[in-house]
Amino acid sequence: MSLAVKSKIVVFVLAIVVWLALTGLGLQEIIAGVLVAAIVSLTAGHFLITTHKQKHMLHRWLYAVLYFFKFLWEMMKANLHVAYIVAHPMLPIKPGIVKIKTKLTKDAAITVLTNSITLTPGTLTVDVNEEKKEIYIHWIDVKATGIDECSKEIGARFESTLTEVFE
Amino acid sequence: MIRETIGMVFIFIGIAFDFFGVLGLVRLPDVYNRLQAATKCVTFGSAGILFGTFIIQGFNSFGFKALIGITFIFLTSPVAAHAISRAAHRARIPLAKETIVDEYEKDKELKEQTT
Structure with missing residues (x-):
């Protein structure tokens, strides 16, 4: 078939x-x-299905569940963070658009990563450069501007788990 | 009875986060910052309300609709935010004056120079 x-x-x-x-x-x-x-x-x-069945299905599902809980936790933090900023009388924001690099290669993996970035603390995906594997991110409270620091700060916490799920 | 109480708690948490999202929509300076409030708080708030509805209703067709609503909100809201922010940037809507860095603009200029 x-x-x-x-x-x-x-x-x-x-x-x-x-x-x-x-x-x-x-x-x-x-x-x-x-x-x-x-x-x-x-x-x-x-x-929906573009590649043949791969090995380690159980392994991947376990990591998918782990990812789900990690994501929920980050999302709780994101909401409290935004609520704090909005309720603060001085509006303590320092916005900017930064660039991060990702190691993920599959389309589905990058989609999940960008959606997670949008829903987690202070970051919003603006655009993806598919050839260079770069993601442009609007950050409400910029802590670093270099591409390596930003990748570490924003992308790394999801990337390790997503590599196990998709690659 | 206890199920209704738990459901109500979830609905109230959801309403509280929706309130903060709307407050952010009014208070924050530009379209990108407003999208931050609109995607995070409102996604979580609406999901909280729907989850509370699911707990009160249980596993009937009404509760299932609430669960599927949560899934669709989680899938579509970041995509909408991405589309709106990208379109706003391409339409040259200025960022707020507090903005300290804009890598996207730099890269776009480089691209235009080379082509």
């Missing part, structure tokens, strides 16, 4: 399961769900 067909079947099953969890069982719901899921999986289904 080719990779694209496999990916389409996975998308179809996922879409059906989510739809039925949302609406409940009923003849009309099932007919509508099958129709829409078929259209979606035929037109856009081949994007």
Whole structure:
């Protein structure tokens, strides 16, 4: 079975399961769900799985769970930090756009990294340079301006875990 | 009863963070800083409200909708922030006067000179 067909079947099953969890069982719901899921999986289904099954699936899932908790913790800190800045009468901000370098190579890994950066303390991803693997980040409280210090300060805490999950 | 109390606590935490997000939207100086408040506090606040709803409702179709709402907020809100900030920078919307460094602008100028 080719990779694209496999990916389409996975998308179809996922879409059906989510739809039925949302609406409940009923003849009309099932007919509508099958129709829409078929259209979606035929037109856009081949994007989900792009490489063959890799080894160490358990290892990767464990790190994905670890990443989830790490991310939740960082996010709690981010929210308290922003709430503190906003509630402070002097607005103690020192904004700027800095550049960091990433070692990650896969598209999915970079997407997760940039989304995590946006949701964690004081940083917001502005743009990604795919050729040079550089990420431009708006930082509400700039602590360093060099590319190496910034990479260490912002990217490193997620990168180690993400390498285990995706690469 | 106890489930409703826990759910209510989550909803109140969510509302508190939403409040700080909106306060930041009003107080911070430029579009980039405002996006910071809008993506972090509002994402977390809305997720808190939805999670509280899920705890009160339990595993029925209503609760599932709340959970799926959380997933979609987490996936879409950073992407929207990225798109808005990038578009703002390309439209040359100035950064606040407190800004101390702008690497993106430097690199964009270099690129324009070489092409």
